[in-house]
Amino acid sequence: MNTMIALTGLGYDIHRFAEAPRPLMLGGVHIPSARGLDGHSDADVLCHAVADALLGAAGLPDIGFWFPPGDPACKDISSLDIVAKAVSLIRERGGRVVNVDSSLIAEAPRISPYLEQMKNALGSALGISAARVGVKATTNEQLGALGRREGIAAFAVASILMPEEEPQP
């Protein structure tokens, strides 16, 4: 019988605001904002942090391995697809996602009205209930680059169950 073990992963990402107008995507949700984030993909820092947390928990290479930075195939892709890819990689190995928690660090815009939408969108991509997805927001108390509204950052942790590897003889 295959014993399942609980594993935890951590993800972090930061993107600067773009000079040119762009939609602001966070957790797969379009947030009304005068400015969007710069990036080759849709620059969704929250999805990128969540994907890296999942990949880290599974002991797999990080997001840039599966979606090479600047790859034409990644141009403007929805980062929910990146989260879904991380979930597939875990499932292919017999694992499953238990829960995800995350924090966005943004001086602006105000994110709290969109937290439930983000939990729903991420829950769908993760294949888990929105009740098992945490999304929180905090300012950086006007400190540093984030405090000067130069960008948005996100942290995420993920808990997954994976089949325990057979001990080597």
Ligand SMILES: Nc1ccn([C@@H]2O[C@H](COP(=O)(O)O)[C@@H](O)[C@H]2O)c(=O)n1
């Ligand atoms: N971009 C943001 C940042 C924060 N919030 C909400 O405000 C609360 C207080 O934030 P502090 O940084 O002052 O502690 C926080 O708990 C969030 O609910 C937000 O909506 N959007």
Ligand SMILES: C[C@@]1(CO)OP(=O)(O)OP(=O)(O)OC[C@H]1O
């Ligand atoms: C998914 C990728 C693909 O270019 O997205 P980017 O928008 O470049 O975002 P970043 O978090 O800098 O790096 C991850 C990349 O692999």
